[in-house]
Amino acid sequence: MEDAFTDRLSEYLDDEDLGALERREIEAHLGSCAACRIVLDELREVRAHAQALPDVSPAADLWPGIEEQISPAAHGFSRAAADASMVARVKPRAAGTRRISFTVPQAIAASLALMIVSGGMVWLLRAGGEQTDRGIVAVERPRTPMTPANFADPQYDEAVADLERTLEVGRGRLDPETIRVLEANLQAIDRAIEQSQQALEADPANMFLNAHLATARQRKLTLLRRASALATTEG
């Protein structure tokens, strides 16, 4: 249960710019409201988790790409010239590998291809009756550019349809609250997909919109995969 004081608990926790009077008022409320004390503990736990998040290095060494842009020995660049070179970005690569550059359509194609392969993987996993993730999957880069904003994607549609069928069969095993949450999510994702598709019709080469569409579709697959796994194992 939340009350008028709940929204002030973060301020109280951080003790930034909180007056003495306000502090005493919140403390008096906390003394009599168990729900707010629980929320405060949980907010404190969230903050502790954030402060303890580990640092993560990139999978590939980014230095070769940086050095290529800054090294005066390699390119005779001054710092000002390096600034101009920011326009032509150098993609990071693993040390010792040949650099591959992509055009915008190729990048979009790679994004869509990854989505298709992901969809196919879901289908294969479902067909094989497996319910666990396989971790990182090696994906071969497409050699032929695809047309941006091509919504026809039979493999994706098939994977979604297969998961929806699985979910429908196991629907009776899910409790009503789970079904409500699931349906709300699917509707929201479908709206996001529809909006992206409509926007892409006007601006088919827009990288952001293409990426947003791919993310939304991938999110739908992930959600369906999780729900299907739950529906086949619950109870």
Added chain:
Amino acid sequence: MPGAGAFTAFLGASSLRSQQDDRAARSGTDAHDCVAAAADGDVRAFEQLYRTHLPKVHSLVRRMAAGRDTDELTQDVFVRVWQKLSTFRGDAAFSTWLHRLAVNVVIERFRTERTQRQRFQDGEEIFETLSSPPRRSDLSMDFDTALMKLPDGAREIFVLHDVEGYKHHEIASMLEISAGTSKAQLHRARMMLRKHLGGRQERGDRT
């Protein structure tokens, strides 16, 4: 028991951070020399700075940008650092200066996309429903993953305040918003994330 594993992870990460800080303190003089040499155009010295600071910068960029273009943005940060090194006066620690610059690079990159992102951003509804505590432990998401799913504005402020330690008035200045907005968005982010740490109140485990 919800939270037990997370607490263990917290202890492990605290220990790790402490070790990193110790190493940073011991190498303070070396770092100062590296910065000076890099500012004079020594690429090898700059590479050493890059390797020292890469994990923190990459993590900051990744969380600020929710995983979008993380490697490319990290590269941009270090190229920008190289360009701006001559302006570093040593008034603050180099790492503080570097992180502020990294934040600026991310903000600048996404400022132009912000309008579009707001138009197509998934509403809070999607996160809150997704974040309702799943009944099976295998459906739970880890904290970092949950952070990535926060709406852009709330996530950026949460990362800057709770992960990076900036104050609301600093965040307000960086993002060109009011301190009140920063506080409200931080609270919003925390209230969403707390559900990923158990949502014990809603489930009635704590009664």
